[in-house]
Amino acid sequence: MNDTSLSPAERVSLLGFSDIVRIRNRVLEMKSRGERVLQLEGGEPFMTTPDFVKQAMKDAIDANQTRYAPSSGIPPLLESIRLKIGERNHYQPATEQIIVVCGGAHGLFCAFQTTVDPGDEVMFFSPYWTPIKDQVSYCGGIPVLIGWDEIRDRNNVRDILEKRVSDRTRVIYVNTPSNPTGNVLTRAQLQSIAEFAIAHDLVVISDEAYEDLVYDGEHVSMASFPGMSGRTISVYTLSKSFAMTGWRIGYAVAEGMFMTPIRKLVLNSTNGVSTPTQFAAAAAISDRSPRLAEMRTEYLRRRDLLVRGLNEAGFRCPSPPGAFYLFPDVRERLGGDSWKAMELLLARTSIASVPGAVFGPHGEGHLRMSFSTSMEVIEEAVRALRTL
Ligand SMILES: Cc1ncc(COP(=O)(O)O)c(C=O)c1O
Numbered sequence: 001m002n003d004t005s006l007s008p009a010e011r012v013s014l015l016g017f018s019d020i021v022r023i024r025n026r027v028l029e030m031k032s033r034g035e036r037v038l039q040l041e042g043g044e045p046f047m048t049t050p051d052f053v054k055q056a057m058k059d060a061i062d063a064n065q066t067r068y069a070p071s072s073g074i075p076p077l078l079e080s081i082r083l084k085i086g087e088r089n090h091y092q093p094a095t096e097q098i099i100v101v102c103g104g105a106h107g108l109f110c111a112f113q114t115t116v117d118p119g120d121e122v123m124f125f126s127p128y129w130t131p132i133k134d135q136v137s138y139c140g141g142i143p144v145l146i147g148w149d150e151i152r153d154r155n156n157v158r159d160i161l162e163k164r165v166s167d168r169t170r171v172i173y174v175n176t177p178s179n180p181t182g183n184v185l186t187r188a189q190l191q192s193i194a195e196f197a198i199a200h201d202l203v204v205i206s207d208e209a210y211e212d213l214v215y216d217g218e219h220v221s222m223a224s225f226p227g228m229s230g231r232t233i234s235v236y237t238l239s240k241s242f243a244m245t246g247w248r249i250g251y252a253v254a255e256g257m258f259m260t261p262i263r264k265l266v267l268n269s270t271n272g273v274s275t276p277t278q279f280a281a282a283a284a285i286s287d288r289s290p291r292l293a294e295m296r297t298e299y300l301r302r303r304d305l306l307v308r309g310l311n312e313a314g315f316r317c318p319s320p321p322g323a324f325y326l327f328p329d330v331r332e333r334l335g336g337d338s339w340k341a342m343e344l345l346l347a348r349t350s351i352a353s354v355p356g357a358v359f360g361p362h363g364e365g366h367l368r369m370s371f372s373t374s375m376e377v378i379e380e381a382v383r384a385l386r387t388l
Pocket of ligand 1: 043103104105129175178179207236245
């Protein structure tokens, strides 16, 4: 095969593989050898998909809801999303402004492909969820990173953003609550970002993956600010709120100028989400039981226990107001190289984590640990930390 000129398209080399998947594979290998690993490296809800959601899918299959659906989504799901956004996210899209996608990752991919041309600059806070940088690069976009630390305790985020804006800036990506830090942007901070976006005529891509996981403060959607719904593409997923990571379903909300290209991207790629899955999603989103509040209570117990354990072990670990990740500073206890720190922690305590450097340069010196696991595993991790 050496004398062939076959090669993949150049742009594909702009995409990377996931370091987190590499770490997870390593953990699974250790476990298959019978080693005990305390798995805090993941990014999945610890609970299982609720039974009523599973039942809705079974019912849809039994009712032969197994054919092509409209590629933008089945009407009952679009209606349940429309109602939910009005009630909880405090803006009111029309049904035509909603599209069902194969999870948040797919929605974000479509959002960046719709808005970013080669040479355009895309601002986002760092450390960031890793695929974002690849998705921006795949469009030929240029990431412009703003450290989360730069805006800590500031209501006026705009002053910081003004220093990095250029005539090539086109998009700002906002993820609150954030993966990997668990940071939640306050209403005042988001208002300030909205004013900045309007002043520079930017698009906002708002990643709402962890909207239901806020413990301190409130979740505010970017599109709910006056003048923002026309320039915001909001991307939601059922992965975290309903423990549906494997179902691959989410939705995006945008006005016509952006929705039309997103529709074309979906039509020409996945051509929609599996029909029975959409019926299950409609049941999940229509649920008005206290399930989400109960889920938050469970996460909160886990967060508080692990935060205390880490601080007692000498890590500097703030209590994150949202999501299900801790992002402790490990420099004093394990050194500044987060890959080495991850290895050290694994070797000494059997705790698997993710090096902060995976989430960009601002993550160095930190580890990401998920508290989305059983109380038993967290208790064991806290005991193991005492022996460090
Ligand atoms: C910040 C953030 N956005 C989006 C997603 C996408 O999730 P999914 O593709 O499972 O919907 C994730 C998943 O971990 C995430 O952490």
